Amino acid sequence: MALLSMRDIDKSFFGKMANEHVNLEVGYNEIHALLGENGAGKTTLMNILYGIYTRDSGTIEMEGKPITFSSPKDAIKSHIGMVHQHFTLVPTLTVSENITLGLKSPGHPFPNRKVLDEQIASLSCRYGLDVDPKAIVGQLSVGEQQRVEIIKLLYRDAKLLILDEPTAVLTPQETESFFTVLRRLREDGHSVIIITHHIPEVLSITDSITVLQNGRNAGTVQTKETNAEELSRLMIGRKLQGSKREMISKQNRGNGLVLSGVFLSKAKLGPLSLQVPPGSILGIAGVDGNGQKELAEIIVGIRMHQGGTVSLCGECLDHLSVEQRKRKGIGYISDDRHKDGLILDMDLQDNMLLKLFGEEGIVTHGFVNRLLLRKRTEQAVAEHAIKTSSLECPLRYLSGGNQQKLILAREMAGNPSLVVACQPTRGLDIGSSETVHNMLLRLRKEGCSILLVSSDLDEIVLLSDEIAVMHGGKIMDCLPNDRIDLTKIGLLMAGKGMDA
Numbered sequence: 001m002a003l004l005s006m007r008d009i010d011k012s013f014f015g016k017m018a019n020e021h022v023n024l025e026v027g028y029n030e031i032h033a034l035l036g037e038n039g040a041g042k043t044t045l046m047n048i049l050y051g052i053y054t055r056d057s058g059t060i061e062m063e064g065k066p067i068t069f070s071s072p073k074d075a076i077k078s079h080i081g082m083v084h085q086h087f088t089l090v091p092t093l094t095v096s097e098n099i100t101l102g103l104k105s106p107g108h109p110f111p112n113r114k115v116l117d118e119q120i121a122s123l124s125c126r127y128g129l130d131v132d133p134k135a136i137v138g139q140l141s142v143g144e145q146q147r148v149e150i151i152k153l154l155y156r157d158a159k160l161l162i163l164d165e166p167t168a169v170l171t172p173q174e175t176e177s178f179f180t181v182l183r184r185l186r187e188d189g190h191s192v193i194i195i196t197h198h199i200p201e202v203l204s205i206t207d208s209i210t211v212l213q214n215g216r217n218a219g220t221v222q223t224k225e226t227n228a229e230e231l232s233r234l235m236i237g238r239k240l241q242g243s244k245r246e247m248i249s250k251q252n253r254g255n256g257l258v259l260s261g262v263f264l265s266k267a268k269l270g271p272l273s274l275q276v277p278p279g280s281i282l283g284i285a286g287v288d289g290n291g292q293k294e295l296a297e298i299i300v301g302i303r304m305h306q307g308g309t310v311s312l313c314g315e316c317l318d319h320l321s322v323e324q325r326k327r328k329g330i331g332y333i334s335d336d337r338h339k340d341g342l343i344l345d346m347d348l349q350d351n352m353l354l355k356l357f358g359e360e361g362i363v364t365h366g367f368v369n370r371l372l373l374r375k376r377t378e379q380a381v382a383e384h385a386i387k388t389s390s391l392e393c394p395l396r397y398l399s400g401g402n403q404q405k406l407i408l409a410r411e412m413a414g415n416p417s418l419v420v421a422c423q424p425t426r427g428l429d430i431g432s433s434e435t436v437h438n439m440l441l442r443l444r445k446e447g448c449s450i451l452l453v454s455s456d457l458d459e460i461v462l463l464s465d466e467i468a469v470m471h472g473g474k475i476m477d478c479l480p481n482d483r484i485d486l487t488k489i490g491l492l493m494a495g496k497g498m499d500a
């Protein structure tokens with residue numbers, strides 16, 4: 001008998017099927033991947049299991065007993081827990097306060113703070129989830145916050161843990177220790193469902209895999225009996241072409257983006273000097289949190305630098321607002337789409353307007369040309385294969401990958417002269433990542449300067465003409481792509497090897 005069995009699950013939104021006759025079985029002590037392209041229906045299926053959505057039809061059984069949850073509270077009572085893509089912690093509270101939030105109900109004795117901290121420390125130690133119970137959550141790294149979310153579920157006695165794209169926010173090092181935690185959970189009698197579209201990860205950590213395609217089952221396989229090719233075929237139903245960076249002749253197209261001696265106080269960043277000529281990609285490699293975000297925000301005008309200058313095509317940008325810089329043709333793909341990429345309660349068209357307002361004909365005498373805006377949004381949806389029920393759908397209801405695609409479509413539209421792309425393929429499936437890579441290469445060919453910040457070294461090496469490595473707010477070294485030494489880059493990322 002399986003631990004969990006979901007059969008013939010149907011779910012539609014506004015008449016559009018998100019899940020159609022979907023089946024899923026998860027065994028005891030099993031790490032199971034739910035794999036599929038962006039918008040394949042993975043999160044919807046798990047939201048049904050967790051009591052967030054009500055299914056239209058189908059049955060769910062846990063240990064052979066039929067279950068129906070009307071809220072996550074019911075799911076937790078049945079020992080099912082879920083960590084969402086975007087965490088639900090309160091940043092101003094401590095780790096232990098977050099873990100016990102909402103637990104003061106009869107039947108669940110509330111321990112005093114000392115006992116509580118001990119219980120949390122013991123859970124942390126048992127599963128290798130290293131966090132300080134007294135730490136303020138807002139001051140923790142994303143990886144640490146994820147550990148808090150997992151401890152929160154374990155504290156509530158979850159036996160089946162659902163993790164929605166858990167590694168999308170982790171650095172490669174954090175991912176390794178996260179896998180160790182998953183193995184310990186399995187050894188200790190837990191089962192885990194990981195929602196993902198990252199095939200190498202699926203192959204290295206899971207026991208079995210269910211693949212969804214367009215809301216339907218595309219296959220269920222045992223991990224040791226499959227390979228990357230089969231999974232990619234099941235997932236996207238076509239063979240990938242790959243991306244190739246062609247050599248571009250060095251025409252004299254001006255300076256592109258130039259930063260000279262830019263810095264922020266308290267040794268947070270710089271002084272930095274760099275140049276991204278038109279028709280080239282400068283990749284910034286580094287572990288998240290080493291000044292990459294500050295650098296990107298200075299260039300697009302969100303953050304003011306305290307010294308040095310930023311110029312684009314020979315024009316100083318220092319005193320220009322974000323809006324003025326957008327009008328100069330700067331596109332910005334932020335690494336945090338919910339915080340500064342989108343307005344979730346607005347629909348696709350109004351989110352497109354956030355950048356397109358500067359384009360000719362879109363806003364005249366203060367009035368928005370809705371017809372033209374609609375046309376441009378339709379084009380973006382078609383070109384990027386964005387899955388949505390309508391153009392009027394609030395962004396909140398698009399899948400994570402489709403939200404990301406809308407940002408990319410918007411920021412790369414209208415012949416930009418500079419694109420600052422931070423983690424542009426985070427949360428995207430392999431097919432969509434390839435599309436984004438090809439789009440960046442196309443913009444490069446058209447003469448755009450591109451600053452690419454990514455924690456995915458393969459992506460940096462694939463796309464960049466030059467690679468700068470950042471550590472501690474400084475550029476450790478800048479290497480042309482034809483002289484790449486990955487070991488050296490790794491050392492520089494860790495802050496070593498200046499004299500290597």
Ligand SMILES: Nc1ncnc2c1ncn2[C@@H]1O[C@H](COP(=O)(O)OP(=O)(O)OP(=O)(O)O)[C@@H](O)[C@H]1O
Nearest residue numbers: 013018038039040041042043044397398399400401
């Ligand atoms: N509350 C909702 N209202 C309207 N449509 C929705 C809602 N939730 C999901 N959908 C739609 O259902 C489809 C499946 O979305 P889902 O989030 O389940 O995909 P996913 O496989 O998790 O994708 P991703 O990998 O991009 O997160 C998408 O077309 C999405 O727009």
